[in-house]
Structures are given as structure tokens and as C-alpha cells.
Amino acid sequence: MGSQVDVGAWWDALLAPGASQTWWLTWAFDSTHYVHFDASPMSDNSIIQVTEQWAERNIYGGVTRFATVKNRGSVPALFRWRCIQAPNKW
Numbered sequence: 001m002g003s004q005v006d007v008g009a010w011w012d013a014l015l016a017p018g019a020s021q022t023w024w025l026t027w028a029f030d031s032t033h034y035v036h037f038d039a040s041p042m043s044d045n046s047i048i049q050v051t052e053q054w055a056e057r058n059i060y061g062g063v064t065r066f067a068t069v070k071n072r073g074s075v076p077a078l079f080r081w082r083c084i085q086a087p088n089k090w
Contacts, residue, residue: 012042012080015071020051023081026064036084037067046077 015021023037035055039048053067071077 012078015048015069015077015079017071017074017076020068020070022066022068024064024066025083026058026062035063035065037065038082038084039067039069039079040082042078042080045073045075046079047071047073048077048079 013021013023025037037050037053039050041048049070049072051068051070053065055063055065057063065083067081069079
């Protein structure tokens with residue numbers, strides 16, 4: 001990967017009102033890459049928040065990134081996970 005930032009939109013998910021869920025993704029990049037998960041609501045009345053993110057190195061040298069998302073609204077929320085990746089945070 002060069003100095004560009006890559007953004008990948010992956011899967012859509014539906015979350016009940018007030019519910020939280022933790023998602024994860026494993027990839028082969030090293031820990032020097034900056035990766036951030038984002039949850040984008042797909043309707044105007046959805047209130048979605050990523051409440052925490054963390055990463056763990058697995059035994060094969062890859063990294064697993066975890067993110068917990070919460071539906072802060074009063075209706076089921078349809079949202080799309082996105083992953084933002086860059087060579088470093090800056």
C-alpha cells in the first residue's frame with residue numbers, strides 16, 4: 001500500500017433499538033497501518049455510534065480489529081460498516 005488512504009464498504013447490518021454488537025475483521029497487514037471502523041446509518045432516523053475499537057495481533061502475525069456499535073435510537077437501525085485504512089495515523 002502506498003501513501004493513499006483506502007476506504008472499503010463491507011457489510012450492512014440491522015441493529016435493534018438500544019442494542020450493542022461487537023464485530024471483528026482479521027487482515028494480514030502489520031500493526032504499523034492505521035485502521036478505523038466506521039458505521040454509517042442508511043436511513044435518516046438511525047442513530048448509530050461506534051462506542052469502542054481495539055486491535056489484537058494473532059498468532060500468525062496478522063491483526064484482528066474489533067469494534068462495538070450501539071443503536072442509540074428508538075427504531076431498528078440499518079447501517080453499513082466501513083473500514084478506513086492508511087499507512088499511518090498521520
